[in-house]
Amino acid sequence: xxxxxxxxxxxxxxxxxxxxxxxxxxxxxxxxxxxxxxxxxxxxxxxxxxxxxxxxxxxxxxxxxxxxxxxxxxxxxxxxxxxxxxxxxxxxxxxxxxxxxxxxxxxxxxxxxxxxxxxxxxxxxxxxxxxxxxxxxxxxxxxxxxxxxxxxxxxxxxxxxxxxxxxxxxxxxxxxxxxxxxxxxxxxxxxxxxxxxxxxxxxxxxxxxxxxxxxxxxxxxxxxxxxxxxxxxxxxxxxxxxxxxxxxxxxxxxxxxxxxxxxxxxxxxxxxxxx
Amino acid sequence: xxxxxxxxxxxxxxxxxxxxxxxxxxxxxxxxxxxxxxxxxxxxxxxxxxxxxxxxxxxxxxxxxxxxxxxxxxxxxxxxxxxxxxxxxxxxxxxxxxxxxxxxxxxxxxxxxxxxxxxxxxxxxxxxxxxxxxxxxxxxxxxxxxxxxxxxxxxxxxxxxxxxxxxxxxxxxxxxxxxxxxxxxxxxxxxxxxxxxxxxxxxxxxxxxxxxxxxxxxxxxxxxxxxxxxxxxxxxxxxxxxxxxxxxxxxxxxxxxxxxxxxxxxxxxxxxxxxxxxxxxxxxxxxxxxxxxxxxxxxxxxxxxxxxxxxxxxxxxxxxxxxxxxxxxxxxxxxxxxxxxxxxxxxxxxxxxxxxxxxxxxxxxxxxxxxxxxxxxxxxxxxxxxxxxxxxxxxxxxxxxxxxxxxxxxxxxxxxxxxxxxxxxxxxxxxxxxxxxxxxxxxxxxxxxxxxxxxxxxxxxxxxxxxxxxxxxxxxxxxxxxxxxxxxxxxxxxxxxxxxxxxxxxxxxxxxxxxxxxxxxxxxxxxxxxxxxxxxxxxxxxxxxxxxxxxxxxxxxxxxxxxxxxxxxxxxx
Numbered sequence: 001x002x003x004x005x006x007x008x009x010x011x012x013x014x015x016x017x018x019x020x021x022x023x024x025x026x027x028x029x030x031x032x033x034x035x036x037x038x039x040x041x042x043x044x045x046x047x048x049x050x051x052x053x054x055x056x057x058x059x060x061x062x063x064x065x066x067x068x069x070x071x072x073x074x075x076x077x078x079x080x081x082x083x084x085x086x087x088x089x090x091x092x093x094x095x096x097x098x099x100x101x102x103x104x105x106x107x108x109x110x111x112x113x114x115x116x117x118x119x120x121x122x123x124x125x126x127x128x129x130x131x132x133x134x135x136x137x138x139x140x141x142x143x144x145x146x147x148x149x150x151x152x153x154x155x156x157x158x159x160x161x162x163x164x165x166x167x168x169x170x171x172x173x174x175x176x177x178x179x180x181x182x183x184x185x186x187x188x189x190x191x192x193x194x195x196x197x198x199x200x201x202x203x204x205x206x207x208x209x210x211x212x213x214x215x216x217x218x219x220x221x222x223x224x225x226x227x228x229x230x231x232x233x234x235x236x237x238x239x240x241x242x243x244x245x246x247x248x249x250x251x252x253x254x255x256x257x258x259x260x261x262x263x264x265x266x267x268x269x270x271x272x273x274x275x
Numbered sequence: 276x277x278x279x280x281x282x283x284x285x286x287x288x289x290x291x292x293x294x295x296x297x298x299x300x301x302x303x304x305x306x307x308x309x310x311x312x313x314x315x316x317x318x319x320x321x322x323x324x325x326x327x328x329x330x331x332x333x334x335x336x337x338x339x340x341x342x343x344x345x346x347x348x349x350x351x352x353x354x355x356x357x358x359x360x361x362x363x364x365x366x367x368x369x370x371x372x373x374x375x376x377x378x379x380x381x382x383x384x385x386x387x388x389x390x391x392x393x394x395x396x397x398x399x400x401x402x403x404x405x406x407x408x409x410x411x412x413x414x415x416x417x418x419x420x421x422x423x424x425x426x427x428x429x430x431x432x433x434x435x436x437x438x439x440x441x442x443x444x445x446x447x448x449x450x451x452x453x454x455x456x457x458x459x460x461x462x463x464x465x466x467x468x469x470x471x472x473x474x475x476x477x478x479x480x481x482x483x484x485x486x487x488x489x490x491x492x493x494x495x496x497x498x499x500x501x502x503x504x505x506x507x508x509x510x511x512x513x514x515x516x517x518x519x520x521x522x523x524x525x526x527x528x529x530x531x532x533x534x535x536x537x538x539x540x541x542x543x544x545x546x547x548x549x550x551x552x553x554x555x556x557x558x559x560x561x562x563x564x565x566x567x568x569x570x571x572x573x574x575x576x577x578x579x580x581x582x583x584x585x586x587x588x589x590x591x592x593x594x595x596x597x598x599x600x601x602x603x604x605x606x607x608x609x610x611x612x613x614x615x616x617x618x619x620x621x622x623x624x625x626x627x628x629x630x631x632x633x634x635x636x637x638x639x640x641x642x643x644x645x646x647x648x649x650x651x652x653x654x655x656x657x658x659x660x661x662x663x664x665x666x667x668x669x670x671x672x673x674x675x676x677x678x679x680x681x682x683x684x685x686x687x688x689x690x691x692x693x694x695x696x697x698x699x700x701x702x703x704x705x706x707x708x709x710x711x712x713x714x715x716x717x718x719x720x721x722x723x724x725x726x727x728x729x730x731x732x733x734x735x736x737x738x739x740x741x742x743x744x745x746x747x748x749x750x751x752x753x754x755x756x757x758x759x760x761x762x763x764x765x766x767x768x769x770x771x772x773x774x775x776x777x778x779x780x781x782x783x784x785x786x787x788x789x790x791x792x793x794x795x796x797x798x799x800x801x802x803x804x805x806x807x808x809x810x811x812x813x814x815x816x817x818x819x820x821x822x823x824x825x826x827x828x829x830x831x832x833x834x835x836x837x838x839x840x841x842x843x844x845x846x847x848x
Contacts, residue, residue, distance in 0.1 A: 164676035165686070168736075171632055172690040172743070173662035182689070186680045 011262035017255035024068060025075035032065035037220045045237045054244045058234050063227060067245060070222035074211070077138045078203035082196055084142025089149025090192055094184055096150070097157040098176045115147045119206055120213075127215055134207075134216035141206050145199050152195045156188040194264045201256030208249045224249050301325035302367065302502050303349065303470055309361035310344050310353065310526075318357065319344050319526045326519070328469070331496060331503040333513030333534060335549065336523035337758040338729045342506045345523070346472045349504075350389055351379050366470070384415040388463035392475035394455035398447035404431075404458050405443035408465060415466035430461040435491055451620055453484035457491065464495060471495070474506040479755065481619055481785035486829040489516055508758035510553045511831035514538050522546045538833060550833070552763040556792030558815050558830055578646055579607040580779050581631070581666075581747055586640035586650075588630050601626055602803045603640070608747065611777040613769070615794030615811065617787065617826065622800045624783045628749045631781075632668055633657050644747075664690060667740035671752040673732035677724040683735050684710075684720025690743040709742040710735075713768055730761025737768065748772070748780045754789050762786075766793050787830050791815055799823045 024031070033053075040060030047055050054063040096107050119141060126140035127133065160166060160183065169179055210216050211225030219226075224245050231241035303326045310319035319341040326332045334342040347353050349364055351374060364371040366386065374382070391397055399407060408427040412418050418426065431439035434457040447455060456476060463471055473492060477485040493516060495501045507513050513520055513534060520534040522545065530543040541547045583606040601623045608614055616624050629635040631642055633652055642650035644665065652660060660666075670676035677686050687709060688702045697705065707717040713734040724732055733753055740748055750769070754762040770793045772778045784790050790797055791811055798808040799820060806820040818824045 164670040164672065165678045167634075168668070168670060168676050168739070169689060169693070171634075171661055171668050172664060172693050173658050174689075174693045175658075178693060182681075182692075183678050 008262060008265075010258050014255040014258035014262065017251055018259055021071065021075060021252050021255070024071035026072070028068040028071040032062075032068040034062040034065045036061065036065040036069035036222045045234055047238065047240075055238060055241065057227070057230050057241070058237075059230075063231070063241070063244060066222035066227050067224065067248060070224050070227060073134065073217065073221065074204060074207050074224045077134050077207045077216070078200050080135070081138045081142040081145060081203040081206075082199050084139060085145040085149050085199060086192075086196070088143065089146040090153045090188065093150040093153030094157045094180050094188060095176075096154055097161050098179075111147045111150050114144060117144055119144050120209060123206070123210060124213075124215060132215065134211075137210050137216040138203070138207070141203060145202065148195055148199055149192065152191045153188045156191050157184050160184060160187045190263070194260050197256050197260035197263060201253040201260070204256065205249065205253050300327055302328040302330075303504075304365045305345070305349065305362070306365070307362035308345065308348060308359065308364065310341070310348055310357055311360040312358075313356045317360070317526060319348070320361075321527050322362070322523070323528070324519075324521050324531060326470070326502055326504060328502055329496065329500045330519065331505065331517040333517030333520040334504065334506045334523060335508065335510060335513050335520060337508065337549075337760050339525075340523040341526040342523050343474055346389070346474050346504065346506055350383065350387055350472065352389075384411065384468065385466045386469050387472070388466075388468035388470070389472040389474065390456070390459050390463050390476045392478050394452065394459045395447060397459055398455060400447050402446075403443070404445050404447065404450070408443075408458070408462055411462045411465050426465070427461075430465055431458070434458070434461045434464075435487065436461075451484075453480055453488065453620075456480065456484075456488055460488070460491060460495075464499075464501070467499060468501070470502045470504065472504045472506070475508070476505075477512060478507065478509065482787060482826055482829040482831070483619070485512070486831070492516065509831075510538060510549060510759065511833045514833050515831050522549070549759050552759040553788075553833060555763050556766050557788040557832070558791040558827065580610050580612075580645060581606070581608040582641075582643045583607075583627070583631070584641045584643075586627070586630060586637050586642065588626055588635050588637040588640075600803045601630070601637075604800075604803075604805055606781075606798065606805070606808075608779050608781060610746070610779055611773050612796065613773050613780045613782055613794045615790035615797040616781055616783045616800060617785070617790055617797060618800030623803045624800055625751055627800075628668065628751055628781065628783065631666065631749060633660070662694060664694070664743035665746045667743060667745040667748050669733075669736055669740055669748065669750045669753050672756065673729065673736045674724060676736055677732060679724055682721050682723060683727065686724075687720070687735060687739045687742055690739065694743075705742055706738075709738045712741060713738045714764060728761070730757050730764060733757060733761070733765055734768065737765070741772070745778060748778055750780060750782045752783055752785065755784060755786060762789065769793055787815075787826065799826075 038061065040056065042060065043052070043056050044060040045056060045058055046052055046060075049055070052062050052064065054067070057063055057066070092107065096104050099107070122144055123137045123140040127137050130136040157180075166179060166183055169183065174182070207216075207223070208225035208228065211223040212229045214226070214229065217223050217226055228242055228245040228249070231238065231245060234241060305325065306323050308319060308322040309317060311317050322341070322345055324332065334345065336342045344353065344357070348359055349371065351371060353359070359372050362372070366382070369382075371382075398404070402410075405424070405427055408430060409420065409423040412423040412426055413420070416423075416426075428439050428443055431442050436442045436454065436457055442450070442454065442458070447458075450458065460476075471492070476492075477488050480488060489512065492501075492503060492505075496503050503516070505513060505516055517534045520531065520537050521528055522530040522537065522541075522543065524545050530537055530541065530546050537546060538550065541550060583604055586601055586604040589600040604623075604627055606614065606627070616627065618624050626635055630637050630650065633649070637650055640650070641648055649660060677683070684703070684706045687706050691697055691702045691705060703720075706720055710717050710719060715731060715734050715738065719727065719731065719735065724735070727735065733756075737748075737753070748769075753769075754765050757765060766789055769780060769782070773780060773793075782790065782794060794811045796808060797811050797814045798805045799814070799822065800806070801820065801822045807814065807818070807823060809819075814823065815827065818827050
């Protein structure tokens with residue numbers, strides 16, 4: 001983005017966390033010190049130790065390894081949803097401004113209707129219809145976050161569509177496609193970048209919620225929400241167990257939201273104009 | 276702060292020995308002021324002047340000369356990243372440089388006040404005029420609500436708004452430009468400030484409204500002892516209102532002294548060039564006499580290039596609240612002819628241009644171009660006409676009509692790009708040629724609009740139209756935001772385009788000087804009708820319609836002696 005968006009300390013910390021999580025998502029599987037699904041009946045429900053930094057769960061699996069290995073499915077699922085949202089939200093949002101009034105009205109009402117659907121319930125319904133899998137669930141979530149991208153790109157387009165330079169281009173015979181390509185896309189990108197960061201945060205917590213409920217992932221495979229869920233069942237034996245997965249989820253979601261705020265603030269800074 | 280007395284004298288430049296303006300009783304003294312931006316770039320340096328209580332100081336200079344920055348420094352309102360690097364600003368005994376925020380709050384509004392250009396943007400559109408005045412009064416004078424409301428009405432009457440109670444309840448978008456400027460002046464003087472800074476406060480107003488606002492400022496000066504600093508690029512305005520004048524260029528003062536002396540007998544070359552540019556395009560332009568009169572401009576046999584026949588239209592644009600209506604407009608435009616279009620705000624000037632462009636669908640009447648009807652075209656036919664690029668439009672505000680994200684070269688090439696006729700290389704070549712034709716360095720192609728001055732941007736916008744080789748250019752107030760020198764460059768360019776390339780033009784301006792300087796014929800629009808349309812010289816020598824007479828009478832001339840009572844000649848309705 002623009003230089004200087006890292007002015008605040010929280011923005012720098014947030015960026016560091018996001019980069020760290022991205023690295024985990026890419027290489028977590030190989031960074032994991034032990035096999036994340038190997039059960040060890042002799043080392044169940046242990047506290048932190050040199051062998052198991054974050055202890056072991058009810059099946060004797062290394063929690064640290066499960067969290068590291070689970071990063072990729074949690075993050076990739078969120079990315080998948082956001083990409084679905086981008087594809088179905090951004091371009092229609094820009095185009096809607098240029099459409100015939102009635103079609104524009106219809107598209108807006110369709111988006112309004114999507115916004116009324118609750119994420120979790122819709123995602124669970126989708127997995128019930130299409131089969132239990134993270135892809136199905138996150139596809140549903142992606143459809144549901146489409147309105148956020150649609151609204152953001154439509155608003156940015158609306159703010160420039162009446163400008164004199166768009167009118168000038170129209171008067172030179174420019175088609176809608178070339179107007180969007182030449183003038184609108186640049187105006188839409190900054191707010192969409194903000195939306196991507198904040199929607200990543202939202203999706204990540206949804207993935208965690210779904211996997212916590214056991215939706216989307218088959219049991220032995222590690223996910224952040226799943227680790228949290230198993231740790232919660234053994235709260236009595238390992239009272240600090242849920243802390244590690246919980247903090248990981250909270251920190252990542254916070255970092256993405258803080259990053260979104262920093263991007264938004266950087267974009268809101270008016271550029272100086274020579275008088 | 277200890278200031279040596281010598282700092283108050285002007286830097287010695289030009290032939291005239293510098294007249295020190297300083298005065299022990301000065302209300303405001305600026306001494307050796309330097310303003311710098313990030314990276315230490317100096318934007319203003321060595322600026323010194325002083326204004327006695329009740330005095331009037333004019334600051335003139337081209338855009339980017341530092342006159343507005345100097346005023347903003349006085350008000351403590353420098354844009355982010357700019358700082359007073361050196362020198363002192365003293366208001367009475369108080370040093371204003373480095374004043375704390377509470378210190379500023381005690382001064383602003385109560386001692387120092389300001390009115391800026393573009394009054395609309397300084398009023399909150401969602402709050403009524405009265406509420407905004409009351410807010411100011413309660414903040415500065417600590418009045419209770421009832422007293423503040425009373426005083427608000429009195430103030431609105433004071434600034435010459437006859438129906439003060441009605442204006443009190445109105446919202447800013449319901450006001451005309453002149454009314455909005457009066458409201459801003461009312462807010463500025465609401466707490467009886469000592470010093471009022473008017474930065475281009477009348478630039479966007481037509482001659483009649485401008486004269487009224489200047490008279491108002493002058494009345495306030497005489498009746499309340501208001502001290503006035505007037506920033507303007509219009510020399511005539513400064514010569515009317517100000518005792519003293521400071522001429523600025525590139526961040527420093529080139530000349531200063533009594534207004535009459537400086538403007539009638541300038542010592543510095545730059546002042547002389549400003550005055551020459553001013554005379555170049557004024558209604559007293561010597562060139563006018565050589566212009567063909569009605570007799571010489573015989574009706575031509577060839578059919579007109581553009582013909583508008585009894586056009587009726589009404590139109591409302593979101594950004595222009597006053598809906599304007601046209602009642603039977605007839606206009607003919609020949610190849611190479613420049614038609615000046617004048618009339619008050621809301622009289623329908625822009626609506627005529629927008630009807631020609633197909634942005635407004637007329638109720639009745641016809642518009643034909645090269646004998647072919649073009650009014651009421653839609654869809655494919657309209658787009659085909661636009662792609663033929665015979666008729667090009669130049670918007671009023673060059674900054675808003677250029678995409679801030681695109682380099683100038685890309686904006687200029689846009690029309691060619693849309694037509695898709697030339698290769699990338701050929702397009703780039705055409706951009707260079709066109710930039711040169713409008714008098715811009717080809718290096719400008721790589722810059723963004725914000726890096727250009729107002730005059731350069733306007734030339735870039737004209738270049739965007741020219742690159743398509745149009746037959747007709749429609750220009751909506753192309754020079755109203757420009758200083759005298761840039762205005763001269765743009766007007767010279769338009770004149771050459773008509774003469775050398777035979778490009779016909781319809782030219783809207785509220786500045787009669789510009790119209791007189793380049794138009795072959797002038798049409799006067801009043802309440803949606805053309806009340807007279809005649810060769811320029813004839814119209815200016817013998818205006819027939821009362822509205823034209825009033826408009827011409829309110830034009831400020833540089834040479835006029837200021838009347839004894841200080842009133843500007845103001846025509847009665």
